[in-house]
Amino acid sequence: MTVRFTLNGRPVSISTAPHRRLLDVLREELNLTGTKEGCGIGECGACTVLVNGKAVNSCLVLIGQIESAIITTIEGIADGANLQPLQQNFIRAGAVQCGFCTPGVILSAYALLSENPQPTEEQVAAAISGNLCRCTGYKQIIEAVMLTAQERSAE
């Protein structure tokens, strides 16, 4: 089957098998390996991408379901070699350790900040509660998101 969608701002048309998940197509056919597979059943959030601006688990979406949708992956949020402020702040706050959960967490936080530019810590924690991180203990992640929100409000 052929599926057309917008990926990181560019139109994509791909011929693939209907049982492929969005995750499989991103990683194996489009070579966008920033999106990770963890549990494969929607519980860890490592495969989080944005579909029409909303955070979703790409392991729970069949490729045919994203016809005409706008998809953003971790590769699509930096401006060329310039990282997003959110990415910069993950580095600054020490929110990246092994890094496996990081693309997913950043996209969940990115979706939150797009809808709610000034979240409370509680709202940040809720927004990333679908992303498991076994390294950081989440404290530095929440700090990085709050830092980004504060910088934006100072601008």
Next chain:
Amino acid sequence: MIPRFDFVRPRSLDEALKVLGENSGAMTVIAGGTDVIPGMQQGDARFWATQTVLDIHHLAELRSIVKDGAGWRLGAGLTFSEIAAHAHIRAEFPLLASAAASIGSMQIRNRATLAGNFVNNAACADSVPPLLVYDARVHVRSLTGEREMPLAEFLLAPNRTALARDELVTEILLPAVPQGYAGRFYKLGRRRGIAVSRITLALLLKVDATLVEDVRIASGAVTPIGARFPELESDVRGKSASDNLWASLAQDLGNAVLERTGLRWSSPYKLPVLQQALFGMLCDLSSARRP
């Protein structure tokens, strides 16, 4: 690994019903996919015979929220994010809004749909207890007709509903809640995020001066399917509201659940929690009324 299948993406609800009516045999309907896809991924026997997947997630006909004379009609394909954020649902059906906000994770709520939560009739479906205390009705359609029934009758037995193979749930009808009702939703899982519920309870209460005019109780996860407790409810109607009445009602709920499930390894742990939760909610609601 997900098995191979064909994929059909209809352009309208009518087309979906036509495809389903003509090929219902080995067809699996998918909306948000948060139950079906992990099921397939894990080799669940429910999907062994699947030859075709019919996607209905994008159908606009299943995404509306309208108010009519009888109450609200919610599209079967609304996501839990949409339900949790909807101002009117939050105001008029707060138990449903809190259940919606508690389901899975943000990523799951952005995909998972209202009808998708109960069409497989899993005991742990969080939206079911609130829908049951609101006396929700289910509207279903097929190529040849449509029918409507109370959710309580739609849910037959664990993993079984009244939905025929050629039918789709199209709407959930919520009758307007009369003045004077207040309610609570309770959920206990092993953690707060992405947890399968161990206990859910929905409670609606109307107390007139000091008399219990109406009480509606529904449980999930602790009973084989989400269900109301009509005997307990009628027992307390007309009685004088007091902490003693609430204590005996909570006690009776524990016994009623035990009767339905038999003794399980988890009963000594869950039943006291269930009883305490109901007692706490009842006390909380009646103290909120006191001046």
